[in-house]
Amino acid sequence: MSGTPPGLPDPAGDRDGRDGWTGGRDGWTGRFEDELLRLGLQPARARRLAEETAQQAAESATAPDALFGPAHLYARHLLTELNTAAPPAAVPPRATQPGAIQPGAIQPGAIQPGAVRPGAIQPGPVRLRLTGVGKRYRRRTVFSGVDLTVRAGEVTAIVGANGCGKSTLLRICAGLTRPTTGTVHRTRRVGFVPQDGGTAGWLTAGEHFRLFGAAAGLAARRAGSTGEHLAARLAWRPEPGQLAQHLSGGTRQKLNLVLGELHAPDLLLLDEPYQGFDQGTYLDFWKQVLAWRDAGKAVVVVTHLLHDLQHVNHVHDLGAAQ
């Protein structure tokens, strides 16, 4: 079974290895099912998907790991794929441009609006609601009439051209900037990650953890260990004594991300937080966003990278909302 080509191998080619991986809870299928459960799928549905996946491997006479890759990664991939087809239920029609931004989701006409996504994690309570929000600087209207609802367990992307006010809108979401018109309701625990800045060059990562932790009412040791733990999930181990000004741009953004999440917020607001990330870190970042989503957090990401949008539940096009 070595050297499996990217396509499906000839089913007549290898039949001997089949026993032992179609049935039972052991091995790949078991790990696959466990990961589906961990991602919040109903047990019955997880079991059915696991069985079907084993059958699919069997029908092409291939071991599941050769056909699908590692079990936990395929579980996430499959859920993302199945959720991608979900109808953009809460997005106002004018805010979506399926043809322009989601070349993967190609049958908007075939999707029943408001249909329940089978197997998907049901969106939870509203964490952020903007109603008729507008911002004007003197006589220049940046945007107006923005309606946005973000629920627990959902990722919303704010997209739009440079200068259309994405960062301003995010600051309004965070309560840092006051809107000229409209109302904002938000959950109490909010994490905000700015595009740049937000860290102090003469402090170490550990000092940042304790400082931001103190502001959120966390004990110093708890804040430090939480920070280390969150950093590790972004494949970063802060060096003791290293000042933030000596961190690379990408690592400083990781520090920003950790600080935004330190106090376990229900709502995360991220302003293009991947500036300076290399490709691997960039993928880690999106994995992290999906992990937050699956943990029931509401996430809003400002982005101009349209290929990011395969990961998100809703897209708010600020340029189109004018």
Added chain:
Amino acid sequence: MVTAPRPWLHGFLDLCLLAMLRERPDYGYGLAQRLAAAGVADVPGGTLYPALLRLEQQGLAEPRWQPSESGPRRKYYAVTEAGRAALDAQVAEWQRFRDGIDLLVTAGAAR
């Protein structure tokens, strides 16, 4: 991350699958072979099977388990009425897209 060898297939994979299923019901491996034989792409299992599940979930394709003479039973998919309608819409979309590309790539090549 599992990707199709040609990134632009992704947008038209559902179209290809529905078209093949309209011709005749088939199971995953058979569909992969037909795609490869048509010279469209070698679609990895990690791309093909999620797409089939998605079609099933959207009610565009209907599965039926069938025993096979050799080896384990197979999940055959057939196109549904909704699937036919979606396919018609997508075919029109595809033809518009293809004509546009043709126009662009032949415009300067003629002379």
